[in-house]
Amino acid sequence: MGSVSNLVYYASVSKGTTILAEHSGPGDDLAMVAIECLGKVPSLHSRFTYTTNGRMFNCLMDGAFTYCAIVDQALGKQKAFGFLEKVRDEFKLLLMSQGWALDGVALEAYCLNDDFMVVYQHLVKPLVGIPQKELDHMWEQTLARQSAESGADAGDDSEDHTCLLPEHHVHSEKKGNHLLESLTWKANSKRVQQQQVIEVKEIMMTNSGKALDKGQKLQMTGGGTTPTYEDIHMSRSPSRRMEGRQMASYMWWHTVKVILIFDLIVCLLLFAVWLGLCKGFQCIGRH
Numbered sequence: 001m002g003s004v005s006n007l008v009y010y011a012s013v014s015k016g017t018t019i020l021a022e023h024s025g026p027g028d029d030l031a032m033v034a035i036e037c038l039g040k041v042p043s044l045h046s047r048f049t050y051t052t053n054g055r056m057f058n059c060l061m062d063g064a065f066t067y068c069a070i071v072d073q074a075l076g077k078q079k080a081f082g083f084l085e086k087v088r089d090e091f092k093l094l095l096m097s098q099g100w101a102l103d104g105v106a107l108e109a110y111c112l113n114d115d116f117m118v119v120y121q122h123l124v125k126p127l128v129g130i131p132q133k134e135l136d137h138m139w140e141q142t143l144a145r146q147s148a149e150s151g152a153d154a155g156d157d158s159e160d161h162t163c164l165l166p167e168h169h170v171h172s173e174k175k176g177n178h179l180l181e182s183l184t185w186k187a188n189s190k191r192v193q194q195q196q197v198i199e200v201k202e203i204m205m206t207n208s209g210k211a212l213d214k215g216q217k218l219q220m221t222g223g224g225t226t227p228t229y230e231d232i233h234m235s236r237s238p239s240r241r242m243e244g245r246q247m248a249s250y251m252w253w254h255t256v257k258v259i260l261i262f263d264l265i266v267c268l269l270l271f272a273v274w275l276g277l278c279k280g281f282q283c284i285g286r287h
Contacts (some may be wrong), residue, residue, distance in 0.1 A: 005131065006025055007071055007074060007128060007131065008023075008025065008070075008083065009025045009055065009070045009071060009072065010022070010024050010025065010030040010033075010034055010069065011023040011068065011084075012031075012067075013066070013091050013116070014038060015064055017039055018109050019109060019110060020111060020112050021110070021112045022034075023121070030070050034070065038066060038068060041061070045059075047061070048061075054131065055073060056070070056075070056077065058077070059084075060081060062088050064103050065104060067091070069083060069084055069087075071083075073132040074132040075129065083124070087119075087120070091112075094112065098115070
């Protein structure tokens with residue numbers, strides 16, 4: 001298990017390259033590194049991150065001030081910028097409480113270092129964890145231990161096969177015979193399965209042929225031979241077309257007959273109504 005330590009190594013508030021307040025972890029002297037990094041921060045950026053050797057250099061630019069922090073990579077970018085946002089909010093509150101202008105015109109180097117030290121200590125206190133280098137080292141040890149255990153298991157297996165005692169030869173031969181029988185049974189089972197698949201395919205093809213010939217009366221040829229599938233197909237297609245035409249013609253005539261009968265009934269009904277109104281053919285006689 002790695003040692004837990006604070007993951008914020010350095011933090012500062014600056015205007016340009018002039019540091020107004022800073023925080024350094026125990027045993028860390030990163031002020032010169034931070035000043036050098038501040039000089040290389042690209043302009044027109046609100047956030048900037050640079051990672052090297054397991055550490056992250058994070059910058060948050062807001063207004064006239066730059067808030068930077070050098071943290072361990074294990075902390076992560078999201079928590080690093082969350083920390084800088086809290087530093088920014090607390091620093092603005094400090095300026096307003098002391099009557100300083102937010103543009104920082106009258107501020108000098110390290111003028112707020114003592115006032116802001118307590119704020120830094122409060123904000124960095126919960127940011128603890130195992131450094132990234134120790135995490136990587138622990139992971140490498142775990143992999144090496146697993147590799148060693150795998151090698152030991154492989155060595156034990158090789159010894160079992162090469163250094164057998166005389167009484168173990170019979171047991172080894174029995175195991176070999178069982179293995180051979182198992183492989184033979186699997187091969188036979190596979191051949192049986194393949195044969196079953198072939199039989200199923202043949203049955204499906206036979207049933208398909210029967211389904212095609214279902215409902216058709218095949219005429220036997222004069223020589224008593226059974227017609228082939230091609231002969232059946234050729235002889236059946238024209239008959240189906242003829243049956244289709246006959247069915248269409250029948251339906252057409254049936255429809256025409258129904259329409260004519262319906263029209264005749266309507267005409268007779270109208271004629272009967274006319275006779276009733278005119279009392280026979282008197283309407284014609286009046287003209």
